[in-house]
Amino acid sequence: MQRGFFGQVVNGIWKENPTFVLVVGLCPTLACTTTLQNGIGMALAASFVLIFSNLLISLLRKATPSEVRMPIFIAVIATFTTVIDNFLAGYFRDLHVALSIFIPLIVVNCIIMARAEMFASKNPPLLSIADGIGIGLGFLLALTIISSIREVTGACKLWNLQLFDLKANEHIFKPILFMSLPPGAFLLIASLLGVFQWGRIRKARKKTVCLACEKEAFVQALYEEKMAIAKEKRAKETAGGEGE
Amino acid sequence: MGDLITILITVVFVKNFVLAQFLGLCPFIGVSKKTDTALGMGMAVVFVMVLASIVCWLVHLFLLAPSESNLVYQIARLFGSTAPVTSFNYVLVLRTISYIIVIAVLVQFVEMFIKKSSPPLYDALGIYLPLITTNCALLGVVVLNSQDFFLNSGEGAPVALSLPKAIVQGFGGGAGFMLAMLLMSGIRERLESAQIPESLKGVPSAFVCTSCMALAFGGFSGIV
Numbered sequence: 001m002q003r004g005f006f007g008q009v010v011n012g013i014w015k016e017n018p019t020f021v022l023v024v025g026l027c028p029t030l031a032c033t034t035t036l037q038n039g040i041g042m043a044l045a046a047s048f049v050l051i052f053s054n055l056l057i058s059l060l061r062k063a064t065p066s067e068v069r070m071p072i073f074i075a076v077i078a079t080f081t082t083v084i085d086n087f088l089a090g091y092f093r094d095l096h097v098a099l100s101i102f103i104p105l106i107v108v109n110c111i112i113m114a115r116a117e118m119f120a121s122k123n124p125p126l127l128s129i130a131d132g133i134g135i136g137l138g139f140l141l142a143l144t145i146i147s148s149i150r151e152v153t154g155a156c157k158l159w160n161l162q163l164f165d166l167k168a169n170e171h172i173f174k175p176i177l178f179m180s181l182p183p184g185a186f187l188l189i190a191s192l193l194g195v196f197q198w199g200r201i202r203k204a205r206k207k208t209v210c211l212a213c214e215k216e217a218f219v220q221a222l223y224e225e226k227m228a229i230a231k232e233k234r235a236k237e238t239a240g241g242e243g244e
Numbered sequence: 245m246g247d248l249i250t251i252l253i254t255v256v257f258v259k260n261f262v263l264a265q266f267l268g269l270c271p272f273i274g275v276s277k278k279t280d281t282a283l284g285m286g287m288a289v290v291f292v293m294v295l296a297s298i299v300c301w302l303v304h305l306f307l308l309a310p311s312e313s314n315l316v317y318q319i320a321r322l323f324g325s326t327a328p329v330t331s332f333n334y335v336l337v338l339r340t341i342s343y344i345i346v347i348a349v350l351v352q353f354v355e356m357f358i359k360k361s362s363p364p365l366y367d368a369l370g371i372y373l374p375l376i377t378t379n380c381a382l383l384g385v386v387v388l389n390s391q392d393f394f395l396n397s398g399e400g401a402p403v404a405l406s407l408p409k410a411i412v413q414g415f416g417g418g419a420g421f422m423l424a425m426l427l428m429s430g431i432r433e434r435l436e437s438a439q440i441p442e443s444l445k446g447v448p449s450a451f452v453c454t455s456c457m458a459l460a461f462g463g464f465s466g467i468v
């Protein structure tokens with residue numbers, strides 16, 4: 001199925017959302033989402049690597065022998081990961097410390113490997129960039145949702161800013177420490193995936209209903225067609241009868 | 245010795261790779277449907293992790309670290325260079341790329357070696373080995389090793405006993421991964437026959453169980 005540049009971007013954000021639909025690259029999704037800052041930083045770093053490795057792999061797709069494509073993909077991805085690692089170490093020290101080992105681990109992020117294998121090695125450069133942007137934005141969307149939920153419920157903060165006075169409103173809301181710990185992350189991703197699966201099942205059901213409607217319409221059309229033919233036949237017969 | 249035991253217990257129970265550090269989640273969810281496959285994958289991970297810890301430690305010491313033992317520095321001195329050791333800092337930039345290449349080559353070699361030398365072992369582990377290259381737990385453990393035992397010590401020289409420590413961390417990481425996989429596969433085999441709402445079937449229900457397991461493992465947090 002051929003899509004345009006824009007269609008490919010939208011496809012990555014919604015239809016093939018890496019976290020909620022494809023369910024790949026879960027390690028950074030859960031590990032780097034204790035605060036919104038970390039989540040967005042991780043998503044942007046991964047998107048950078050994704051877009052540029054998609055571009056390079058797509059440019060190299062005709063020169064790559066298929067037996068050694070995996071090592072080549074890994075080398076390309078590792079190069080861009082090193083670039084972003086050093087960039088963050090130079091300009092965003094705090095973020096680099098907070099994400100720590102998950103920046104080098106972008107190399108083995110399933111999202112990037114999967115897109116290189118499934119898309120970039122088979123499609124022209126412009127489309128591959130579009131795919132990188134789309135999947136990157138989809139990842140950003142997912143991490144933004146997860147990290148803002150975790151930060152608000154876990155620490156009552158957003159973008160490191162206190163939302164309201166904790167002491168004064170103690171009887172209304174207390175930060176749930178559980179949400180910023182690993183078990184909370186697992187439970188949150190489970191419920192989000194559950195919501196998406198529920199949506200898909202509902203949509204599929206609606207579709208079958210629609211299919212039923214379509215079937216009905218089809219039967220109706222068929223019936224009408226038959227009626228028309230029969231009418232014609234009768235008309236002919238009567239005409240023939242008159243002729244005799 | 246005490247240090248090694250502390251590292252082992254920390255990395256298996258307190259900071260379990262899957263349940264506390266979120267490393268290697270993809271195989272954890274993907275390969276934990278049956279106990280047999282979980283055991284095979286777990287054993288393959290333990291085996292390769294120990295090997296990778298050793299090899300990457302050697303790579304770090306002799307190629308990456310800006311210390312006296314750096315081979316590049318020694319060769320440069322042999323040819324009459326007078327540059328100080330600290331000027332070899334820039335080699336550290338190649339850390340990620342050299343680790344991942346070492347791991348990819350190592351996994352390939354292990355696969356070939358096992359295939360030749362012990363067919364029963366190959367039958368047990370063979371199909372999991374190609375999956376391991378892109379397992380983030382594996383790259384995770386060597387990056388952690390280099391951070392804990394080289395970079396955090398300051399000058400780039402290894403901390404005392406760093407090779408045994410790296411091996412223990414690799415073994416413990418793999419063992420913790422295997423433990424989590426085995427527990428999970430047991431739960432998921434039971435879960436097959438349970439009545440779950442349709443929208444939570446499959447991955448979401450697996451994550452709910454993981455959450456409970458992580459909560460249980462959180463109880464170990466005070467012991468070290």
